[in-house]
Amino acid sequence: MRPAIRPATGADLDALVALDKVCFGDSAWSASAWDDEFARLATDRVVLVADEGEVVGYVVLLVPPVVEDPVDLLRIAVSPAERRTGIGGQLMTAALQRCAGRTVLLEVAAGNEGAGALYRGYGFEEISRRRGYYAGGEEALIMQWQEKAL
Ligand SMILES: CC(C)(COP(=O)(O)OP(=O)(O)OC[C@H]1O[C@@H](n2cnc3c(N)ncnc32)[C@H](O)[C@@H]1OP(=O)(O)O)[C@@H](O)C(=O)NCCC(=O)NCCS
Incomplete structure (x- = not known):
């Protein structure tokens, strides 16, 4: 079954905190950090979840209100x-569809080959290294995508 991709709601918060811990371990966001993300949904955050009856994936974007400013994934x-x-591809497609123009x-991380492959596959290009x-x-x-690449 392909999950539905939909905007997160407050009811997803506990599931996101738990899944983030599974996926990122010590680098996971705390529950209060997730609260802060949700508090910003009205201004500059987009959180999409992949829903299969339970939350099996998510993507978080910082979308500045000024369209000239870059979105941060x-x-x-x-x-x-x-x-x-x-x-991951479904989430990326849904995220980039919200980034027209x-x-x-x-x-x-340079060693995160899976994520790097996913991003390159969606047209992200490396623009610098830290x-x-x-x-x-x-x-x-540091990777960049522009709409023409979709
Ligand atoms: C990165 C991540 C989100 C990918 O999610 P996913 O659901 O496995 O991705 P998809 O199945 O849609 O993969 C799409 C394509 O990306 C590439 N890809 C994804 N994972 C890969 C891996 N581990 N190795 C190589 N290529 C990979 C492949 O090209 C893949 O297409 P294919 O399966 O047809 O070969 C997932 O591996 C993950 O959650 N990683 C841990 C969290 C993380 O590091 N996030 C990124 C930093 S924020």
């Missing part, structure tokens, strides 16, 4: 048991 993740079934930026960006010293790739 802050997070995308899929439940480990559901990976490589197309859900805009530039989208993201950062990804050495020692992550705790532990791992390098970050």
